[in-house]
Amino acid sequence: MNTLVGKNVLVTGGASGIGGAISAALAAQGANVIVHYYRSKEAVEVLQKEVTEAGVGKIIPLQADLTAETSVNEFAQKVAAQVGALDVLVNNTGDLVERHALDSVKNEFWEKVMAVNLTSMMMVSRALLPLLKKAQDGASIVNLSSLAGRKGGHAGSLAYSTSKGAVLTFSRSLASELAEHQIRVNAIAPGLILGTRFHATHTTDESANKTIGEIPLKRAGNPFDVARAVVFLASEYNGFITGATIDINGGVYMA
Template sequence: MTIQLQGKIALVTGSSSGIGRQIAETLAASGAAVAFHYRSGKEEAEAAAASIVQAGGKAAAFYADVTKLEEMDLMVEAVKAELGGTVDILVNNAGDLIRRVRNAEMTEEHYNQVMDVNLKSCVFLSKLVLPGMTAKGAGKIINLTSVAAHDGGGPGASIYAASKAAVIAYTKGLAKEAAPLGINANCISPGFIGQTAFHATHTSDDGRKATVAKIPLGREGTPQDVADTALFLSSSLSDYLTGETIEINGGMFMR
């Protein structure tokens, strides 16, 4: 079966590179008009969107700091104007560990930074797209969480892990509210996904090797592994699935 998303508009946050970019490109390959969001990777996002357009698809790049309500609002309105309609598929992929900070050195600034980029962005972008989805009686919201939400993360990642656990709980509540409106809300929980700036920044080579050695399927994940799941959750194949968290980790964590 080939998944077709023609006529759908997808907004993927944090999609100038890594997992977000792979998700956006995968949705575009199935026919969706795609909004590539960026905060710092302007050239990369614009290049990705241009590549889709050159191939005959519909895409554009949009800037926003997704920790700021007014910028999220402006972005959603710009997506509507540029792509010609309201968002049908929202993928809240933007997120960050920021840096590893142990609890004994925790600051309010670090706490707020991590919670804002990982949780606040999900909450308020979902709020912004809900009216359009409600008017259509359909929509897909996909929130990216992490295996850290289940095990507390590595050293100095407790607030990151807590923020990602909050994303799971928030998604369950959102799913209950949105279900009568025809809207599905689910989470994707990646494990150790290589080829990303996250692990290039926050994980040592020794840590990478030790983690991969414990993965039952014998390899680290790829952005495409995550994107394939996002494609499923964006499609009609997942119409009877809501409030769930799908683990993409090669068996390193099994619930």
């Protein structure tokens, strides 16, 4: 892999859980990591302290609401004030929000889930494109999807699964569009990743144990299983992989 020392990286939702692991792993490679957060100020401060004590890489916290266009554009201006060019963008922000079957899905809820998981990704990518184009060795965008986007998810995840499936299509389409600028775009589709706020909120122990029993590797994933794959795609910033999806699910889904 190519070195990430001194490269400028942005991770949305990068303070804790999978995002926190991604931020820490990229910083450990010597990158300057801008960590976006919305409400997780304490978590990003802890992460910043840990990286500073390790003496490798750098964490730069930036707060924003990425579901509002004005806020995203202001956030992009703040990023530009920190770095002259952006080598890696990791679009990690996302949430199931709530579980609803079709007969209880309201338009407002549907639009909120799409805003969090898909529209925010488009707006952030669009707003930061000028900085990505300035990367000297070609840039890398990594979009976080989900196994739910591959298989449809569990009951009540209709809106979430649809948005994450759209992330896969968005990534392939964007890969084609940005190839002429030497910007690669790939997706990551994690399965059951425990040790995150997402599954602590939306997954019961009974459901997790049932899922683990169906995983060929017979274990759940952890945030660093995902982070290692992101580091690979990020560090191959002038590589030949684009428009691909890496599935991280222990063998539940094999493409």
